[in-house]
Amino acid sequence: MADSHIPHMPPSLVEPTLPAELGLEQALPAIPDDPSALVRQAMDTGLAQEAGAVKEQLADAATAGMAAASTITSGQPLTAATSLAQAAGVDPRALQAVSSLADLATASSTNALSDMARSLASDLPMADALPVSEAIEPIAEKLHIAEHPLAGRAVMDFASSDIPFQPAPAVAKAALAGNGQIPSLTQDNRLIRVHGLPEGCKLAIASVAGESAISDTYEFRLDLQSPRHDIDLKEVMGKNVTVAISLQDGSEHVLNGYVDAFAFRHHDGSMAVYDARIVPWFATLAHRINSRIYQEKTPQQVLEMLFKEDYPGFADYRFQLQKQYPAESYIVQYGESDLHFANRIMERFGLFYYFEHRPDGHTLVIADDSTSAGCCPPQADHPRIRFNGGNRVEAEDCINHFAARRELQPSKISLNTFDFKAPNTPQYLEEPTIAEQGAIPRLEVYDGNPAFGYRNISDGEREARLRMEACEWQAKLFSGRSECRGLVAGQTFELLEHPWFGAAGGDNQFLVLSMRLEAHSNIRDGQPHLVYQNGFNAIRRKIPYRPIRRHERPTMKGPQTATVVGPQGQEIHTDQYGRIKVQFHWDRHGRHNERSSCWIRVSQPWAGQGWGTVAIPRIAQEVIIDFLEGDPDRPICTGRLFNADQPAPYALPAGAHMMGFKSRSTPGGGGFSEMVIHDTKGNELINIHSQKDMVTTVQHNKRTVINGPEHTINVTKGFQHTEVKQEITVKSTDGPIEITSATQHVHIKAATTITLEVGASKLTMDKEGNISIQGVNISVNGSTITSTSTDQHTIQGAPVNINK
Numbered sequence: 001m002a003d004s005h006i007p008h009m010p011p012s013l014v015e016p017t018l019p020a021e022l023g024l025e026q027a028l029p030a031i032p033d034d035p036s037a038l039v040r041q042a043m044d045t046g047l048a049q050e051a052g053a054v055k056e057q058l059a060d061a062a063t064a065g066m067a068a069a070s071t072i073t074s075g076q077p078l079t080a081a082t083s084l085a086q087a088a089g090v091d092p093r094a095l096q097a098v099s100s101l102a103d104l105a106t107a108s109s110t111n112a113l114s115d116m117a118r119s120l121a122s123d124l125p126m127a128d129a130l131p132v133s134e135a136i137e138p139i140a141e142k143l144h145i146a147e148h149p150l151a152g153r154a155v156m157d158f159a160s161s162d163i164p165f166q167p168a169p170a171v172a173k174a175a176l177a178g179n180g181q182i183p184s185l186t187q188d189n190r191l192i193r194v195h196g197l198p199e200g201c202k203l204a205i206a207s208v209a210g211e212s213a214i215s216d217t218y219e220f221r222l223d224l225q226s227p228r229h230d231i232d233l234k235e236v237m238g239k240n241v242t243v244a245i246s247l248q249d250g251s252e253h254v255l256n257g258y259v260d261a262f263a264f265r266h267h268d269g270s271m272a273v274y275d276a277r278i279v280p281w282f283a284t285l286a287h288r289i290n291s292r293i294y295q296e297k298t299p300q301q302v303l304e305m306l307f308k309e310d311y312p313g314f315a316d317y318r319f320q321l322q323k324q325y326p327a328e329s330y331i332v333q334y335g336e337s338d339l340h341f342a343n344r345i346m347e348r349f350g351l352f353y354y355f356e357h358r359p360d361g362h363t364l365v366i367a368d369d370s371t372s373a374g375c376c377p378p379q380a381d382h383p384r385i386r387f388n389g390g391n392r393v394e395a396e397d398c399i400n401h402f403a404a405r406r407e408l409q410p411s412k413i414s415l416n417t418f419d420f421k422a423p424n425t426p427q428y429l430e431e432p433t434i435a436e437q438g439a440i441p442r443l444e445v446y447d448g449n450p451a452f453g454y455r456n457i458s459d460g461e462r463e464a465r466l467r468m469e470a471c472e473w474q475a476k477l478f479s480g481r482s483e484c485r486g487l488v489a490g491q492t493f494e495l496l497e498h499p500w501f502g503a504a505g506g507d508n509q510f511l512v513l514s515m516r517l518e519a520h521s522n523i524r525d526g527q528p529h530l531v532y533q534n535g536f537n538a539i540r541r542k543i544p545y546r547p548i549r550r551h552e553r554p555t556m557k558g559p560q561t562a563t564v565v566g567p568q569g570q571e572i573h574t575d576q577y578g579r580i581k582v583q584f585h586w587d588r589h590g591r592h593n594e595r596s597s598c599w600i601r602v603s604q605p606w607a608g609q610g611w612g613t614v615a616i617p618r619i620a621q622e623v624i625i626d627f628l629e630g631d632p633d634r635p636i637c638t639g640r641l642f643n644a645d646q647p648a649p650y651a652l653p654a655g656a657h658m659m660g661f662k663s664r665s666t667p668g669g670g671g672f673s674e675m676v677i678h679d680t681k682g683n684e685l686i687n688i689h690s691q692k693d694m695v696t697t698v699q700h701n702k703r704t705v706i707n708g709p710e711h712t713i714n715v716t717k718g719f720q721h722t723e724v725k726q727e728i729t730v731k732s733t734d735g736p737i738e739i740t741s742a743t744q745h746v747h748i749k750a751a752t753t754i755t756l757e758v759g760a761s762k763l764t765m766d767k768e769g770n771i772s773i774q775g776v777n778i779s780v781n782g783s784t785i786t787s788t789s790t791d792q793h794t795i796q797g798a799p800v801n802i803n804k
Contacts, residue, residue: 186204187204187205190204190205190521191245191246191521192205192207192243192244192246192519192520192521193205193243193244194222194224194241194242194243195241195242195244195359196239196240196241196242197224197236197239197241198235198236198239200235201226201228201231201235201236202226202227202228203224203225203226203231203236203274204224204226205222205223205224205225205243205521206223206224206225206520206521207222207223207518207519207520207521208220208221208222208223208243208255208517208518208519209221209516209517209518209519210255210516210517211514211515211516211517212355212488212489212490212514212515213489213513213514213515214352214353214354214489214490214511214512214513214514214545214547215346215347215353215354215547215548216514217279217280217282217283218255218257218279218280218283218355218489219277219278219279219283220243220255220257220277220278220279221275221276221277222241222243222275222276222277222278223275224273224274224275224276225271225272225273225274226274227270227271227272228272229267229272231264231272231274233262233263233264236259236262236274236276237259237260237262238258238259239258239259240256240258240360240361241256241257241258241259241276241278242254242255242256242357242359242360243255243256243278244359245485245519245532246485247397247485247486248397252359253485253486254357254358254359255278255357256278256357256358256359256360256361257278257279257280257362258278258279258281259276259277259278260277260278260279260283260284261275261276261277262274262276262277263276280362280364281311281314281315281316281362281364282317282339282342282353282355282364283339285311285337285338285339285342286337286338286339286340287337288310288337288338289335289336289337290310290333290336290337290338290341291332291333291334291335291586291587292332292333292587292588293330293331293332293333293584293587293589293590293596293597294328294330294331294332294333295329295330295331295595295597295598296327296329297327297328297331298325298326298328299325299328299345299346299348299349299351300319300321300325300366301327302331302345303317303342303345303346303366306338306341306342310338315364316361316362316363316364317363317365317366318363318365318366319366319367320365320366320368320374320375321351321366321367321368322367322368322369322372322375323368323369325349329598330597330598330633331345331633332632332633334554334556334586335554336554340551343547343551344551344552344553346366346547347547347548347549347550347551348549349368349466350368350466350469350470350546350547351366351367351368351547352366352367352368352370352545352546352547353366353367353490354367354376354488354489354490354491355488355490357488365490369544370511370541370544370545371541371542371543371544376490376491376492376511376541377491377492378491378492378493378494383492383493383494384493384494384496385397385398385399385482385484385487385493385494385495385496386398386399386496386497387399387400387402387495387496387497387498388400388497389401389402389498397482397483397484397485398482398483398484399480399481399482399484399495399498400481400482400483401480401481401482402478402479402480402495402498402501403478403479403480404476404477404478404500404501405476405477405478405479406475406477407474407475407476407477408437408440408475409433409435409437409443409471409472409474409475410433410443410444410445410471411432411435411437411440411442411443411444412430412431412432412433412442412444412445413430413431413444413445413447413464413467413471414428414429414430414431414445414446414447414464415427415428415429415430415431415446415447415460415463415464416428416429416446416447416448416449417449417460418449420577421577427457427460429457429460429461429464430464431461431464431465431467431468432468433471433472433475434472435472435475435476445467445471469544469545469546470546470547470548470549472543472544473543473544473545473546476539476540476543477513477537477538477539478501478510478537478538478539478540479535479536479537479538480535480536480538481533481534481535481536482533482534483532483534484534485519485532487512487515487517487534487536488512488515489512489513489514489515489536490511490512491511491512492510492511492512492541493510493512494508494509494510495508495509495510496508507540507542509540509541509542510538511538511539511540511541511545512536512537512538513536513537513538513539513545514536515534515535515536515537516534516535516536517532517533517534518532518533519531519532519533520532553631553632553633554632555630555631556626556627556630556631556632557630558626559624559625559626559627559638560584560585560624560625560626561585561622561623561624561641562583562584562585562622562623562625563582563583563585563592563620563621563622564580564581564582564618564619564620564621564622564623565581565582565583565590565592565594565596565597565619566580566581566593566594566619567593567594568593570619570667571618571619571666571667572616572618572619572666573594573619574616577599577601578601578602578604578614578616579599579600579601579602580599580600580602580616580617580637581594581595581596581598581599581600582596582597582600582623582625582635582637583596583597584596584597584625597635598635600625600635600636600637601636601637602616602617602636602637603636603637603638603639617637617640618664620645620646621640621646622640622641622642622643622646623637623639623640623641624637624638624639624640624641625637625638626638649662649674650676657678657679657680658676658677658678658679659676659677659679660674660675660676660677660687661674661675661676662674662675662676665691671691671692672689672691673689673691674687674688674689675687675688675689676689751767752766752767753765753766753767760774760775760776761774761775761776762774762775
């Protein structure tokens with residue numbers, strides 16, 4: 001349990017080990033005729049110097065006198081002294097008070113406290129019949145003994161009565177001699193009891209100590225005793241256990257939890273001592289590590305899915321939310337415990353929690369407004385607590401120490417983010433504190449790229465306000481110590497009669513943030529002896545509480561691969577931003593469809609304003625997914641990969657010399673377009689393939705230079721159409737030009753003139769129908785030649801020979 005806000009509590013004063021047990025024969029003579037003589041003898045020489053000896057003698061006497069009856073198992077002098085008092089017929093509170101005085105002196109680290117104890121001891125007469133109130137109470141008042149958290153209560157309880165200190169060792173000896181049986185271990189009439197443990201284990205509780213805090217799990221450690229030393233530890237593990245602490249009015253304050261640790265400590269020959277630890281059901285979520293994606297869910301829905309689906313019948317919780325929360329598009333739990341994830345989500349949205357205990361269980365209460373009337377209710381059994389900073393003997397539990405402190409905190413939260421859907425829209429905002437900090441200038445916390453970002457300015461303002469409120473309540477804290485057995489973290493109380501903080505009107509109402517308690521009860525004698533104390537931290541009820549962000553989001557250690565997914569029957573699934581959805585290999589809840597992830601942006605080699613490269617990964621392809629700043633909630637696609645189901649387009653390693661671009665016709669496949677480069681030395685080749693049409697547009701000039709011997713255009717079917725606005729020049733510098741139609745005609749058409757010219761020969765045709773043939777020799781040969789003119793037919797020559 002994190003305890004950064006748990007106040008310091010004084011340790012247990014002493015925990016010595018008892019001497020070895022004595023048998024009945026050795027035990028009876030060991031009981032002194034006058035047990036009080038041990039104390040008086042030590043006090044005569046000065047309590048501070050001889051305190052250790054006093055406790056050792058008390059322990060020896062108690063062990064010797066009670067070992068035969070098998071009732072001494074605790075190593076604490078307070079318990080030993082009380083047991084000795086019962087055996088000797090002495091009022092137990094007398095030895096309890098004396099032992100507490102010895103503890104007070106021994107535990108003191110200052111001369112002032114030692115002097116205080118020594119002064120009290122020197123003024124304490126030890127007659128056979130001691131008027132206790134007359135001797136102890138005035139001295140205790142003068143020395144403020146009541147303010148000591150442990151010894152003070154024992155001394156003042158004893159001092160408040162007039163029962164004389166009258167040892168009766170003969171009664172004890174007779175009782176032991178007449179009954180050497182082991183008395184039964186009982187919780188009857190005890191002020192601390194434990195319920196829910198297996199009945200056959202015969203376990204009873206001697207003490208409980210632990211910590212609890214708002215927005216944290218609690219932990220209580222139980223000191224248990226049993227006549228059985230052979231308890232199978234797994235019998236107790238996982239049991240739901242309730243510790244009941246009696247209150248003044250006869251009711252009980254309960255602490256409930258599950259046993260998550262149980263251990264055998266030692267055995268003294270008669271009783272076995274065990275240690276148990278109880279925690280809330282929520283704490284057990286720390287032992288389950290999971291990875292899961294939540295989409296389009298509110299924070300409450302995310303937590304409900306976690307609790308209901310994974311812990312049905314075990315998770316006991318209740319929401320007490322005052323605000324409405326929009327659905328979040330994408331929240332990822334990755335490689336983190338359910339406890340860490342749930343805490344992180346609540347901290348992110350400003351939700352806090354505390355626990356309500358019942359005799360049969362406990363409830364996790366999740367809330368968002370600590371100042372509202374329905375949240376963090378007052379103590380049902382103790383809503384108003386009196387302050388007792390002096391030496392008054394009160395009939396009810398009181399707060400005996402209460403103090404305030406201020407701490408410097410940031411005075412401004414500034415946030416900024418980037419929205420790719422509105423890249424030019426300012427996202428900067430500020431949230432100042434309402435707390436005063438004197439002459440210290442504003443201390444700003446600037447986050448230029450919030451881990452979770454925000455959708456818009458109003459969403460960002462809410463984020464900044466939550467962060468500021470988490471700082472503001474830490475600026476003024478209150479700490480205290482009390483005997484209030486019903487005090488619980490997450491609930492409120494009203495402080496009365498404090499000289500500075502007890503004024504009515506709201507400033508005397510406080511919310512308990514954290515507390516640490518310790519309670520001891522002697523389970524051996526069947527009498528109601530209880531020592532209880534706690535220390536706590538609090539804030540004023542009117543100050544909103546927000547949890548500190550102690551649970552950081554997991555940081556992705558590097559890129560991952562995933563599979564592109566989409567609706568069934570589609571091959572490409574994208575949006576207006578070219579984004580894709582993927583199925584992560586670790587996601588066992590995903591169904592390999594368009595709901596498997598959020599939309600993920602895709603990195604392209606080139607990206608500009610209406611220009612760049614576009615290659616949308618297609619469904620079933622494997623892609624590389626990285627995460628902005630390692631945030632699992634912000635994935636981005638940075639690459640693509642071949643695998644066994646999606647192999648490379650060219651057989652490898654045989655085709656290792658090839659590189660290029662090859663597409664696949666969609667939907668259904670069956671075709672492709674391709675540009676491939678072959679880099680084999682001496683056989684270099686660039687091959688361009690279009691599955692159907694190919695259009696090349698050149699805005700200015702296009703020039704093709706072929707340094708080899710051949711340029712071939714092969715139209716396998718259909719025709720080739722060449723259209724030029726001005727002129728076409730086909731020139732061969734070395735070789736013929738040949739136009740051949742293997743099966744059809746060759747049609748040459750011009751708008752004005754067609755001229756065929758070779759050396760001195762020339763054939764000209766114009767649009768008026770004139771045909772001119774010029775040459776040195778013109779031969780017209782044919783099996784039949786017909787010359788026809790519809791008008792004038794002229795044949796000229798010098799001479800003209802016909803049929804010569």
